[in-house]
Amino acid sequence: xxxxxxxxxxxxxxxxxxxxxxxxxxxxxxxxxxxxxxxxxxxxxxxxxxxxxxxxxxxxxxxxxxxxxxxxxxxxxxxxxxxxxxxxxxxxxxxxxxxxxxxxxxxxxxxxxxxxxxxxxxxxxxxxxxxxxxxxxxxxxxxxxxxxxxxxxxxxxxxxxxxxxxxxxxxxxxxxxxxxxxxxxxxxxxxxxxxxxxxxxxxxxxxxxxxxxxxxxxxxxxxxxxxxxxxxxxxxxxxxxxxxxxxxxxxxxxxxxxxxxxxxxxxxxxxxxxxxxxxxxxxxxxxxxxxxxxxxxxxxxxxxxxxxxxxxxxxxxxxxxxxxxxxxxxxxxxxxxxxxxxxxxxx
Amino acid sequence: xxxxxxxxxxxxxxxxxxxxxxxxxxxxxxxxxxxxxxxxxxxxxxxxxxxxxxxxxxxxxxxxxxxxxxxxxxxxxxxxxxxxxxxxxxxxxxxxxxxxxxxxxxxxxxxxxxxxxxxxxxxxxxxxxxxxxxxxxxxxxxxxxxxxxxxxxxxxxxxxxxxxxxxxxxxxxxxxxxxxxxxxxxxxxxxxxxxxxxxxxxxxxxxxxxxxxxxxxxxxxxxxxxxxxxxxxxxxxxxxxxxxxxxxxxxxxxxxxxxxxxxxxxxxxxxxxxxxxxxxxxxxxxxxxxxxxxxxxxxxxxxxxxxxxxxxxxxxxxxxxxxxxxxxxxxxxxxxxxxxxxxxx
Numbered sequence: 001x002x003x004x005x006x007x008x009x010x011x012x013x014x015x016x017x018x019x020x021x022x023x024x025x026x027x028x029x030x031x032x033x034x035x036x037x038x039x040x041x042x043x044x045x046x047x048x049x050x051x052x053x054x055x056x057x058x059x060x061x062x063x064x065x066x067x068x069x070x071x072x073x074x075x076x077x078x079x080x081x082x083x084x085x086x087x088x089x090x091x092x093x094x095x096x097x098x099x100x101x102x103x104x105x106x107x108x109x110x111x112x113x114x115x116x117x118x119x120x121x122x123x124x125x126x127x128x129x130x131x132x133x134x135x136x137x138x139x140x141x142x143x144x145x146x147x148x149x150x151x152x153x154x155x156x157x158x159x160x161x162x163x164x165x166x167x168x169x170x171x172x173x174x175x176x177x178x179x180x181x182x183x184x185x186x187x188x189x190x191x192x193x194x195x196x197x198x199x200x201x202x203x204x205x206x207x208x209x210x211x212x213x214x215x216x217x218x219x220x221x222x223x224x225x226x227x228x229x230x231x232x233x234x235x236x237x238x239x240x241x242x243x244x245x246x247x248x249x250x251x252x253x254x255x256x257x258x259x260x261x262x263x264x265x266x267x268x269x270x271x272x273x274x275x276x277x278x279x280x281x282x283x284x285x286x287x288x289x290x291x292x293x294x295x296x297x298x299x300x301x302x303x304x305x306x307x308x309x310x311x312x313x314x315x316x317x318x319x320x321x322x323x324x325x326x327x328x329x330x331x332x333x334x335x336x337x338x339x340x341x342x343x344x345x346x347x
Numbered sequence: 348x349x350x351x352x353x354x355x356x357x358x359x360x361x362x363x364x365x366x367x368x369x370x371x372x373x374x375x376x377x378x379x380x381x382x383x384x385x386x387x388x389x390x391x392x393x394x395x396x397x398x399x400x401x402x403x404x405x406x407x408x409x410x411x412x413x414x415x416x417x418x419x420x421x422x423x424x425x426x427x428x429x430x431x432x433x434x435x436x437x438x439x440x441x442x443x444x445x446x447x448x449x450x451x452x453x454x455x456x457x458x459x460x461x462x463x464x465x466x467x468x469x470x471x472x473x474x475x476x477x478x479x480x481x482x483x484x485x486x487x488x489x490x491x492x493x494x495x496x497x498x499x500x501x502x503x504x505x506x507x508x509x510x511x512x513x514x515x516x517x518x519x520x521x522x523x524x525x526x527x528x529x530x531x532x533x534x535x536x537x538x539x540x541x542x543x544x545x546x547x548x549x550x551x552x553x554x555x556x557x558x559x560x561x562x563x564x565x566x567x568x569x570x571x572x573x574x575x576x577x578x579x580x581x582x583x584x585x586x587x588x589x590x591x592x593x594x595x596x597x598x599x600x601x602x603x604x605x606x607x608x609x610x611x612x613x614x615x616x617x618x619x620x621x622x623x624x625x626x627x628x629x630x631x632x633x634x635x636x637x638x639x640x641x642x643x644x645x646x647x648x649x650x651x652x653x654x655x656x657x658x659x660x661x662x663x664x665x666x667x668x669x670x671x672x673x674x675x676x677x678x679x680x681x682x683x684x685x686x687x688x689x690x691x692x
Contacts, residue, residue, distance in 0.1 A: 030445070031446065035444060041441065042441070043431070142458065155463045229433065232433075233433060233463065234460070235432070235457060236462050237457060238524070239522065239524050240460075243433075287423055287425055289399055289426070290434075293428070294428050
């Protein structure tokens with residue numbers, strides 16, 4: 001039986017500490033850091049990453065991956081631009097673009113789930129395919145003539161606050177993903193698929209259906225993020241979103257989701273996004289050049305892999321000791337020096 | 348597990364809660380809270396080129412630093428790691444929040460995508476000019492390297508002369524969304540439509556995306572696809588050395604003409620060994636120098652930025668602001684094996 005460690009032993013708690021430290025260092029190093037205007041702008045620039053990271057978390061926990069999301073963003077952006085050029089009403093365009101995202105996701109799903117091809121290869125292929133389609137959709141330059149509703153959404157805030165509209169979308173979206181993943185039967189099935197897909201199938205989990213639906217959702221959400229990015233930049237361009245996927249993956253893995261599936265929490269991923277945004281913002285405020293920033297963020301990712309590995313080894317070791325302690329009985333009377341530490345931490 | 352859901356929600360709540368604390372900034376005009384109402388001659392001016400670590404922008408920095416020294420201002424460079432409009436927009440937002448920054452001089456990655464961020468920076472009281480690559484709205488001045496007409500026509504004329512006004516040619520450009528290069532392409536096509544160039548056909552436009560590897564692949568496959576190609580025009584400093592390297596390796600120097608925009612240091616050896624006859628650029632150092640003078644003048648109120656206004660930019664001389672709020676640096680500068688050693692960048 002798996003025993004839960006105390007809150008101090010969790011990766012999420014460690015991330016929270018890192019976030020707090022980054023905020024403290026950020027505030028100490030620049031007076032502009034802890035201003036609401038700065039935090040608002042920094043949060044806005046990570047909304048698309050955050051939104052896409054939600055389905056990505058579930059997909060990676062399930063043992064799959066979706067690399068095509070950045071290109072779906074570009075495709076959504078160019079599709080919106082094209083439809084606006086052709087005079088479609090904005091409401092209809094938005095619906096059609098999300099539908100297009102669903103189709104893009106469904107193409108991935110058919111290849112991965114129905115034809116049983118590896119998702120890494122399939123979505124690497126559709127990454128290039130959708131990027132090409134985006135360039136065809138809007139071949140020359142960008143479109144910047146949108147109804148004022150679009151730019152108001154992209155650059156505006158909730159009335160009376162500095163909370164970007166897009167952040168509200170993210171907050172609202174987090175809730176259903178968190179509930180499904182962590183407190184529903186479906187969520188447990190997602191974990192079990194990632195843990196052992198064969199075993200999950202034999203125990204009655206409809207693995208195909210769940211994987212299919214998640215790829216479709218990933219496409220829809222990426223398209224939605226594409227609309228948000230287009231609104232934020234007030235520009236439809238095939239270049240939009242092309243660099244997003246690496247940041248999304250960095251956030252999900254930094255958040256403690258296992259790249260082999262079966263493990264991870266949405267809270268960890270959300271904390272990782274806040275951490276990445278805060279690190280990048282505070283480095284930018286210090287005029288640290290972007291190459292150095294990339295080194296810092298890459299280092300953070302490597303560190304997280306090492307640290308999560310260390311964490312799980314530590315956890316296994318502690319559990320092992322606790323089990324051994326119980327099995328040999330009479331732990332109270334054992335002369336081992338490290339015994340008290342074990343019982344406390346595993347409690 | 349429910350705990351982690353709550354933790355996630357709490358973090359987001361915290362993030363949203365801290366944002367609205369001074370809502371007056373959003374509701375009213377943010378200019379009220381602007382920090383740089385008094386930018387003295389020691390003004391801090393930040394240059395935001397398309398991406399970090401390009402020799403081209405390093406050369407411009409040399410000029411800007413020189414201007415900063417003359418004017419007693421300060422200068423720094425902030426740039427995204429790759430040519431990425433969204434990343435550049437985020438950097439503009441960050442700089443706009445720094446109280447000590449007076450002015451931003453931006454070489455834009457996208458004509459439209461930076462407009463909202465520039466608008467916010469202006470609202471926060473920052474002076475914003477563009478140089479090298481313009482945006483469609485919100486900039487106070489655009490410092491252009493040379494007139495678009497001059498760049499387009501002079502490059503085509505130079506190549507047409509080299510190939511005897513006939514044959515197949517190709518354009519080697521950066522990416523489809525780069526504003527300045529698209530304008531030059533249009534001018535070049537217009538120049539090619541003239542009667543004396545009727546025997547020249549453009550067979551392909553190749554995109555190098557600012558990446559050596561991509562440019563190499565594209566140019567190699569272009570030469571395979573059209574072995575009888577007569578010339579190539581690269582209005583993109585990233586493609587030029589790649590094209591020259593390939594021509595030299597395939598021993599096509601002198602057989603396939605090449606011209607375009609590039610830094611002297613990138614192309615020095617290739618004009619000397621005859622791989623190409625000449626190439627062009629503007630005086631990049633002077634462009635950075637002039638841009639700094641313009642940004643500094645606007646930030647300190649010495650320049651109003653009105654059409655027809657004249658101002659002096661140190662040793663670069665006098666410039667006039669055009670009706671569409673532009674300042675032009677001057678004509679193209681062609682480099683050959685005879686003069687290429689006179690330029691250090």
